[in-house]
Amino acid sequence: MAINIGQLSSKELFTIPNLITYFRILCVPAFVILMAFAGVKDNFTLLYVALGVFLLAAVSDLFDGWIARRFNMQSGVGMALDPVADKLMHIAILFCLSLCTGLTPLGKNLVNKVIIDGITVTNPWFVHYAFVIAICVKELVQMCIALYVIKKGASIKANWMGKVSSFTISVGVILAFFHQYVGYADWGILAWGIVMSYAAAFGYLKDVIIQVKRINSGEQEAATADSVREADQKTVREKKDGTYEGD
Secondary structure, three states: OOOEEOOEEHHHOOOHHHHHHHHHHHHHHHHHHHHHHHHHHOOHHHHHHHHHHHHHHHHHHHHHHHHHHHOOOOOHHHHHHHHHHHHHHHHHHHHHHHHHHHOOHHHHHHHHHOEEOOEEOOOOOOOOHHHHHHHHHHHHHHHHHHHHHHHHOOOOOOOHHHHHHHHHHHHHHHHHOOHHHHOOHHHHHHHHHHHHHHHHHHHHHHHHHHHHHHHHHOOOOOOOHHHHHHHHHHHHHHHHHOOOOOO
């Protein structure tokens, strides 16, 4: 018997797109372990193997969405967990690049090992801890809100600014692995991405509050697993025939 909570349904837990999403979530502890060993053992090879895990997770993110839409496997579970997987990876990466390298031999010895164009690197931090605090606060609060609105039956959809900010942060994160070669370009991109993510979060929160009020007043029906899937399939059809009017 399927268990339904808002837009989530237990019968949708093991679709192929959702299995790929679970794989992305499992990539997070794998990444953290590799980064921890890279920091403690002062090993740049492990650092870039960890980067490979992140890129593998990013590529798999492209496939789960395509498979879901191509074979009509959209689900409320996928729509809820997909952004959670992204947030967990972003938090893990920034945390590790800041703490696991900046406070370990890898970061400390970086200043003694890298000389570029006659200039010695003097900053052992791949990512400053301020970025970690900024994004952790935003992401953790938003994840808590997401769990709440799922239970209330609100419809969760990423806005365009959220998509752009996520992509921008990913670019900044990748560049941060090569901080000693790009100066502070990575930090600038990360800062801009985080600013956009806060703007997206406020827009998301505003939409959620409106939806919850309408659901409580009876003006809007609470989203279910079936209604979420049907709405997503309708969007795909409208985009194909050119009648889609959303963002």
